[in-house]
Amino acid sequence: MSKTAKLLILLFAGAATNLVYFVPWFWWLVYPAPSYLFFQADSNDYKGAMQAGVTFGLGMYLVGSHWLVSLVPVFHGLSVAFGIFVILFVCGVLSILVGLAALTFRASQNLSAISRVSLVALVWLGADFLRTELLDWPWLKLGYSQVDSPLISYASIGGEALLTLICISVSVLLANAYKQYADHPSRWAKAAIPVFGIMFALLVLGQILERKEWTEPKAERMSIDLLQANIPISQKWDPRYRESIFKRYLDLADHGLSSYEKKYNISMAIMPETALPVPFHTISNSYWSKLAAGKTFLVAGVTELVDPDAESQAVYNAAVVHCGDQTQLYRKRRLVPFGERLPLEKFFGGLYRLLNLDVTNYQAGTQTPLLNCNGVSIAIAICFEVMFAQNHWKNDFDVLININEEGWYYNTLAPQQRIQYARMRAVEHARPVISMSNNGPSAIINHRGKIVFATSSNVAHQYQSSVQGRSGSTPYQRYGAWITLSLLIVMIALSLMIWVFKNLPVGTEEKW
Numbered sequence: 001m002s003k004t005a006k007l008l009i010l011l012f013a014g015a016a017t018n019l020v021y022f023v024p025w026f027w028w029l030v031y032p033a034p035s036y037l038f039f040q041a042d043s044n045d046y047k048g049a050m051q052a053g054v055t056f057g058l059g060m061y062l063v064g065s066h067w068l069v070s071l072v073p074v075f076h077g078l079s080v081a082f083g084i085f086v087i088l089f090v091c092g093v094l095s096i097l098v099g100l101a102a103l104t105f106r107a108s109q110n111l112s113a114i115s116r117v118s119l120v121a122l123v124w125l126g127a128d129f130l131r132t133e134l135l136d137w138p139w140l141k142l143g144y145s146q147v148d149s150p151l152i153s154y155a156s157i158g159g160e161a162l163l164t165l166i167c168i169s170v171s172v173l174l175a176n177a178y179k180q181y182a183d184h185p186s187r188w189a190k191a192a193i194p195v196f197g198i199m200f201a202l203l204v205l206g207q208i209l210e211r212k213e214w215t216e217p218k219a220e221r222m223s224i225d226l227l228q229a230n231i232p233i234s235q236k237w238d239p240r241y242r243e244s245i246f247k248r249y250l251d252l253a254d255h256g257l258s259s260y261e262k263k264y265n266i267s268m269a270i271m272p273e274t275a276l277p278v279p280f281h282t283i284s285n286s287y288w289s290k291l292a293a294g295k296t297f298l299v300a301g302v303t304e305l306v307d308p309d310a311e312s313q314a315v316y317n318a319a320v321v322h323c324g325d326q327t328q329l330y331r332k333r334r335l336v337p338f339g340e341r342l343p344l345e346k347f348f349g350g351l352y353r354l355l356n357l358d359v360t361n362y363q364a365g366t367q368t369p370l371l372n373c374n375g376v377s378i379a380i381a382i383c384f385e386v387m388f389a390q391n392h393w394k395n396d397f398d399v400l401i402n403i404n405e406e407g408w409y410y411n412t413l414a415p416q417q418r419i420q421y422a423r424m425r426a427v428e429h430a431r432p433v434i435s436m437s438n439n440g441p442s443a444i445i446n447h448r449g450k451i452v453f454a455t456s457s458n459v460a461h462q463y464q465s466s467v468q469g470r471s472g473s474t475p476y477q478r479y480g481a482w483i484t485l486s487l488l489i490v491m492i493a494l495s496l497m498i499w500v501f502k503n504l505p506v507g508t509e510e511k512w
Helices: 003-016 026-029 032-042 046-064 066-076 080-107 113-135 144-145 153-182 185-210 239-253 285-291 345-354 383-387 414-429 473-480 482-502
Strands: 217-226 266-270 296-304 313-322 324-331 371-373 376-382 400-405 435-438 443-445 451-454 461-472
Touching: 003 032, 003 046, 026 144, 032 080, 032 153, 046 066, 066 080, 066 414, 066 473, 080 113, 080 435, 113 482, 144 153, 144 345, 144 414, 153 400, 153 414, 153 473, 217 239, 217 435, 239 376, 239 461, 285 296, 296 376, 296 400, 296 435, 313 371, 313 376, 345 371, 376 383, 376 461, 383 400, 383 451, 400 414, 400 461, 414 435, 414 473, 435 482, 451 461, 473 482
Parallel strands: 217 266, 266 296, 376 400, 400 435
Antiparallel strands: 217 461, 296 313, 313 324, 371 376, 435 443, 443 451
16 A cells, blocks of 8 residues: 555544534544554654654544634634634644654554553643643544543543543554554454553443442522524624524523423523624623523623723623522633733744734633522533633532633534533533534433433524522542653553563573
């Protein structure tokens, strides 16, 4: 097979890791696809291994983040061509990180299987951590592909990072076994049986964990009204449509207490991110009272001016909770790169100014408060904050509410990804998650990550459902990423011990 053909296959293999967002039962593809990458890396020199990893990464990131092209033109008034350039550049940088993992696999060719697994996992998870914390780019981590797999229950133990560790470890073992088989076909059993034994053990333990209930249901269920207004993004910020937007939300909310809601003592109405396109302080209390009429509380996305009297008009992307005559606010902590903030602005500020890129009017919140109403404790994630597991794992909340505005992304992969990430948060915390979008789909996800209610897309409607909060904590909620990190450290220590014992001098005699 020619080199070009192999690179094309690698490109498609990387792209195939995104199929899980379209077809849930394709979760198993995330094992053979990276496995093929590592096998090709092992069959090349160092330069070829790096090239294989970058090609695989480009397929994975370009397909999975294609919808981000719309951010730069919309927020900065630049051309779509420039938006494509930005995404190509970012995906290229991320693909180099995949190339480093492939290079690590190739460089560890003469080491034991556990050593290869440990080193590649260290590089891959380290790259995931760096791109999340430095670039605010948490998209497309391999663990999210396992939401519909038999292994999803591991997320309650070690979160998405543990699932990524499993995906990489199995992929490396498969590639290592196939390489041994290719070199020595007669030893296929010695190469394959341990790998399939480990996979079988993982599946069995996953099913045992699936039966474990880490949290307990609270006494009362709550009725939920999802006010999905489906405001076109082209109209949302146009002052000419402002009155009609306010009226549409009143119409959606103005149904009184239905017979469905009368079953429950607690009821909430939820509106999407930046639902009302005016500063929060300009919205009258009487309007909020009309929206929340008959409800225990109302959750809505708003725009809050840092200082209403200042000329700079710096703003927070925020959420407000109206509980009776009390108002509580949550300010978004993680801002969208190239949308609400410019990544690494300290280093590239000169380039951004040259290109006339400026989003500095957005400010990040500094706290993650729990919002409480009538005994219900709420955690809120705005937009892509739901991708950041560490935003909420220390808090003891009853339900997580994720509000979104995805009108920017039209008919792309973005909504499926967002719901996939929300489902992962539900399993990690064993808590229900309500994912609310302006134009849908919106969803209610139970504590096991299963979608129990979903709305239609591009429809304006008030959807009614219910949810039951939960109390207690999972191991992940108590210890966060430390469980996965500890497991990786044990793997590295074990591989070092094997290396030391293999290299001990044998049969040496002391001469007098």
